[in-house]
Ligand SMILES: O=P(O)(O)O[C@H]1[C@H](O)[C@@H](OP(=O)(O)O)[C@H](OP(=O)(O)O)[C@@H](OP(=O)(O)O)[C@H]1O
Ligand SMILES: Nc1ncnc2c1ncn2[C@@H]1O[C@H](COP(=O)(O)OP(=O)(O)O)[C@@H](O)[C@H]1O
């Protein structure tokens with residue numbers, strides 16, 4: 508299910524790009540742009556991502572800083588394009604991964620944001636959360652963990668036994684094991700009772716549902732920078748719900764960009780952001796462990812346990828698409844608008860070496 512604000516690859520709405528701001532990939536024009544720039548960023552992104560990320564505001568700022576963005580033509584050898592200082596990409600195909608890795612072997616001086624094998628780690632909901640289990644946050648009062656979960660590869664009839672053996676408590680959130688950018692990989696459901704579990708469709712992850720007051724924190728890690736926003740999430744499940752619901756419920760796509768809760772009138776105990784020092788440590792640790800510089804963490808705080816946080820999802824290089832808000836609204840909320848874009852903009856202010864890390 509897609510809610511208002513989600514845009515698929517082939518939809519044509521969105522910010523209108525000033526073509527003069529984008530450098531084409533054809534060699535003479537690309538080379539001219541490169542010659543005039545201090546930093547050349549080649550990008551390989553889906554149409555949807557180009558619209559949500561490479562917005563005129565970012566391109567203008569980049570141009571002022573002497574940074575040009577060049578679209579990569581994936582049908583031509585990379586070494587015949589550029590030269591690039593940075594390659595920014597979010598493509599999941601194996602061909603692209605190989606293409607990029609082969610190029611990087613010959614051109615190790617080019618910064619690849621981020622390495623394909625590190626990104627791949629996030630394409631599976633089991634491996635995605637593995638690093639969280641090993642985090643060293645012992646100096647903090649707060650605890651950061653992941654919900655208990657179980658992977659089911661096949662044979663749905665075995666699920667009730669597997670759940671009982673693992674000691675998981677219902678209700679369970681069922682999530683497709685692989686996250687590959689398709690809307691299908693975001694089709695989640697909630698299973699209330701054991702008898703319905705064989706109706707699920709493996710391969711999937713079954714995760715214990717954690718009550719969290721209906722608010723989720725999206726923590727954006729952009730190199731050294733961290734931003735956090737509030738999003739509406741699933742409501743809590745109480746004993747009455749548990750006793751009176753049976754079956755598998757398909758969940759809507761919650762917590763997307765259109766579900767911002769930053770200005771909602773919330774109970775302050777629910778709204779309170781995770782402590783900054785905790786987020787900074789978390790960002791540093793995960794950046795190192797995952798080998799990534801552009802990602803976000805979906806985090807919830809257990810209701811009634813104010814010091815226990817659960818990381819439920821990690822996404823590579825997200826960008827909040829906020830195409831449907833007015834420019835007045837955007838400038839009034841620049842802190843919240845497109846956090847990754849703002850983050851990358853702030854990276855553009857860093858000296859070149861900070862980018863290249
Ligand atoms: O899964 P959740 O936690 O909702 O986060 C999503 C995913 O990371 C999406 O990536 P994917 O679709 O690859 O799974 C991403 O889309 P893109 O990176 O393709 O833009 C969304 O960015 P926005 O669509 O910009 O909100 C981001 O909000
Ligand atoms: N274990 C959980 N407990 C409570 N709510 C959850 C849990 N897992 C996911 N959710 C809710 O479902 C939403 C989507 O789950 P998530 O794992 O982030 O998948 P997606 O890849 O589709 O973003 C979250 O934003 C949150 O609202």
Ligand SMILES: [Mg+2]
Nearest residue numbers: 762805820821
């Ligand atoms: Mg998520």
